[in-house]
Each structure stands twice: as C-alpha cells, then as structure tokens.
Amino acid sequence: MSHLAPSLRYLCTLAPATSVVLPSLVYWRIQRGLTQEQLAELIAMRRATIWRIENGRPCFTRTAHLLARFLGVQVADLMGQPPGANGQL
Numbered sequence: 001m002s003h004l005a006p007s008l009r010y011l012c013t014l015a016p017a018t019s020v021v022l023p024s025l026v027y028w029r030i031q032r033g034l035t036q037e038q039l040a041e042l043i044a045m046r047r048a049t050i051w052r053i054e055n056g057r058p059c060f061t062r063t064a065h066l067l068a069r070f071l072g073v074q075v076a077d078l079m080g081q082p083p084g085a086n087g088q089l
Contacts, residue, residue, distance in 0.1 A: 018061050020079055023082065
C-alpha cells in the first residue's frame, strides 16, 4: 500500500461500508400511508431503490438510518420482522 498516493492510502484504511437488509421497510412505509414514490421523494432517492430494498436487497447503513428517521422508527425496527410475521402481533 506504500506505493499509493497519500490520499488513496487514507481511503484504503477506511472501514468498508456496511450494509443491512430491511425486511420491515414495506410494513412501516404502509403504516405511514406512503407509497414507494412518496418515500423516495421525501429522502431524495429513486423509487427503484426503495423497491430493491423492500424486495430484500441490502442497503447502506446510512440509508437505513435515513429511512428510519423519515418513518419515525429505529433502524432495528426496520431490520426486524414486521409485526404480525410468524404469527406474532
């Protein structure tokens, strides 16, 4: 790594971005009365990105925090199973 420019050496030492899956995103979005388009517009994201996350694709943790903040829940709420899943209410 010593052959890299100082700015690139710095980037190589940063921790990799972590990602999470949000199985409850669709539940909380619907609970708030929002469409995918409306949520995407609120957080300046494409609707296709919301669709991908809702369909099990991972997202960056910073995206998860942004979604949680706009939905008024904790990231842990988005990461867990939605209420009513597995017979729970």
